[in-house]
Amino acid sequence: MKSLLLAVLLATAEPAGFWTGPVNDPVPTTIQGGKVVHTEALAALLKSTHAVIVDVSDSPHRPENLPATTAWLPVPHPGIPGAIWIPGAGLGSPPANVEEVYRRRLAVATGNDFKRTLVVYCHKQCWLSWNGAKRAIGYGYTNVYWFPDGIEGWRQAKLPTQVLQPEG
DSSP states (O other): OHHHHHHHHHHTSOOSSOOOSOTTSOOOSOOTTSEEOOHHHHHHHHHHSOOEEEEOOOOOOOOTTSOTTSOOOOOOEEEOTTOEEOTTTTSSSOOHHHHHHHHHHHHHHHTTOTTSOEEEEOSTTOHHHHHHHHHHHHHTOSSEEEETTHHHHHHHTTOOOEEEOBOO
């Protein structure tokens, strides 16, 4: 029992770098250099600031075993209204082109204001948003919020969503 508790505590500690393990493992409760925000507080924050909201969820991929002659349409991706969706930006080691899109898109969305409020999210208990927030902090943004409740927490609170289109 003691070793299980120790394993859980170690699994949820902030890593020194980006998380490269399974994205749906337990996440920490903190993010060094940023702030953790939960649903009710985020809803209030968005009413009082002009935050840049970033969804770093993965985008759906066409199933590998689906015949080429079969039509495939991904399901709509609900997000927090006004969010920009940059799939791949929350990976532990994103491809260079994805990281460049993320850096450039944040610069445009914030008007190169490194003090502008950024909110990064994806799904509940998902490391992609933690990595995405940590990456923004590493770029020099100083007012970064990580929303670990994800779109599931947002929807559970019956807050509005809009369908997002992936960028990048």
